[in-house]
Amino acid sequence: MLVVAEEVDFIVVGAGSSGCVLANRLTEDDATQVMLLEAGPRDRSFWIHLPIGYGRTMWNARLNWKFYTEPEPHMEGRRIYWPRGRTLGGSSSINGLIVIRGQPEDYDQWAALGNPGWGWHDVLPYFRKLETNTRFADDQLHGAHGPLHVSSIQDRDELVEAVIGSAVAAGVPRNEDFNGPRQEGVGYYQLTTRNGWRVSSAAAYLREARRRSNLEIRTDAHALRILQADGRAHGVEYMRDGVVRRVHARRGVILSAGAIQSPQLLMLSGIGPGADLRKHGIPVCVDRSGVGRGLQDHLQVRMIYRCNRPITTNDRLRSFGGRARMALQWLLHRSGPFAIGINQCGLFTRALPESKTPDIQFHVGTLSADMAGGKVHDFSGFTMSVCQLRPESRGTIELASADARTPPRIRANYLDAELDRRCIVAGIKFARRLAMQKPLSDYIAEEIQPRREVEIDDDAATLDFARQSGVTIFHPTGTCRMGIDDDAVVDPRLRVRGVDGLWVVDCSVMPTIVSGNTNVPAIMIAEKASAMIQQDAQ
Structure with a gap:
């Protein structure tokens, strides 16, 4: 059954980190009508809003797409779990809350690759615009009046202080602000929280915007394809309650479905590698080989340690009294x-001698489990995860079916590049040496992962450990890359090349992955894009 179409000015597909921003900014003009389509439900779950609820949403099929990669050839053929948000706020409603912008050099590289307007000094005003920073609002790098609240961790943790102390002893400077003058260093993360609650992009941008009469939010609305005619996007076909519906756009369609589903929706609509589309019986509207190519992600490898005293979050979660004290x-x-989530401490440093800026990042949590969001171990445990910041390996997103409800094939291709293998080995070795450094070594009873059989200077065994245990740290990017070359999917103003009235605004447009967590950069991209779209879609 096909329902008669509605009509608005803009359709935004995906109410995640970027889509919520667009819905807010575009409807600031009360003459502009916007429809926001989200495949998941409203963000009513208590576990979304409580920071430690991360563990409850990691496997919740109602709130999480629960993707898996194809068997990874350089990871012993393992299929790796890729959680992605499926609710208002998208992945910002289920992520680890960490606020990292990346390095200025990341954005200057974007500009150097043929994307004018995306250098560090071009994007900094949007980073400032998006945030209200509770601690650093008085300098030239941070904002004091933005929708996204950014808070510092006030409580000092004994185990975290030991990690910081050992890092300083190893030559890593203490850093109070990873988004300040320099990223390199060790310290506490800032988080997207306010008064102990998560601040997702939905909380930051939709709570005010949803009261506007010119914004219509449709949840449980799964986009099927983009409607096109005469080289222009003019609407979206979507399914809701088992009924296929259409909405027309007078001024344009904006895809903010993320690095997995934005390219999938383009390909379902006939925009992508022509030969691949024909295999699925999809008529080719624009033969664009770059759609779904260039996939980049941060691979993390987790070191787990048994603590020799009961001061970890594991200890508190395992007992009724501990849980009660945390709740109180x-x-x-x-x-x-409860107000922090999983990881409190971060570390950015250079593992490879040729690196001019930090090439690895640590996430340090005072708990341990077999995987992120899993059941905590029955011992006093903590975790140090290391990831390579700028991988050279590239993967793909490919259609598995012409049915939009079938997940696409994800091939991350982790550790394909020699640089990536060298860097992850160097990062693991750095972490293990850090654990041997006082004062942290005084807190460690045993290294649980990797086992002692993996000698610290055995590069081959260390790489094998990375292949056996490495997982995503949830930062897929690059699958609708912006640029001016033939393979680029969008131009520097994020317009899909070859189709008028169509934009992509999310992490898929990144030409290269940023050096850190991707949530706040996704919000920045949407802040900048909203201004460009209002100019271009007159």
Whole structure:
């Protein structure tokens, strides 16, 4: 059954980190009508909004797409779990809350690759515009009046302080602000929280915007394809409640479905590698080989340690009294583990001698489990995860079916590049040496992962450990890359090349992955894009 179409000015597909921003900014003009389509439900779950609820949303099929990669050839053929948000706020509603912009050099490289307007000094005003920073709002790098609240961790943790102390002893400077004058260093992360609650992009941008009469938010609305005619996008076909519906766009369609589903939707609509589309019986509208190519992600390898004293979050979560004390601390003071989530401490440093800026990042959590979001171990444990910041390996997103409800094939191609293999080995070795450095070594009873059989100077065994245990840290990017070359999918103003009235605005447009967590960069991209779209779609 096909329902008669509605009509608005703009359709935004995907209410994630970027889509919520667009819905807000475009409807600031009360003459502009916007429809926001989200395949998942509203963000009503309590576990979304409680920072430590991360563990409850990681496997919730109602709130999480629960993707898997294809068997990874350089990871012993393992299929790796890729959680992605499926609710208002998208992945910002289920992520680890960490606020990292990346390095200025990341954005200057974007500009150097043929993307004018995307250098560091071009994007900095949008980073400032998006945030209200509770600690650093008085300098020239941070904002004081933006929708996204950014908070510092107030409680000092004994185990985290030991990690910081050992890193400083190893020559890594203490850093109070990874988004300040320099990224390199060790310290506490800032988080997208306010008064102990998660601040997703939906909380930051939709709570105000949803009261506007010119914004229509449709949840449980799965986009099927982009409607096109005469080289122009003029609407979206989507399914809701088992009924196929159409909405027309007078001024344009914006894809903000993320690095997996934005390219999937382009290909389902006939925009992508022609030979691949024909295999699925999809008529080719624009033969664009770059769609779905250039996939980049941060691979993380987790080192797990048994602590020799009961001071970890594992200990508190395992007992009723511990859980009660944490709950009371949150209820009375909006602080403690319930208000933080998983990772408190970060570290950025250079593992390879040729690197001019940090090439690895640590996420340090005072708990341990077999995987992120899993059941905590029955011992006093903590985790140090290391990831390579700028991988050279490239993967793909490919259609598995012409049915939009069938997940696409994800091939991350981790550790394909020699540089990536060298860097992850160097990063693991750095972490293990850090654990041997006082004062942290005084807190460690045993290294659980990797086992002692993997000698610290055995590069081959260390690489094997990375292949056996490495997983995503949830930062897919690059599959609708912006640029001016033939393979680029969007131009520097994020317009899809070859189709008028169509934009892609999310992490898929990144030409190269940023050096850190991708949530705040995704919000910045949308802040900048909203201004460009308003100019271009007159």
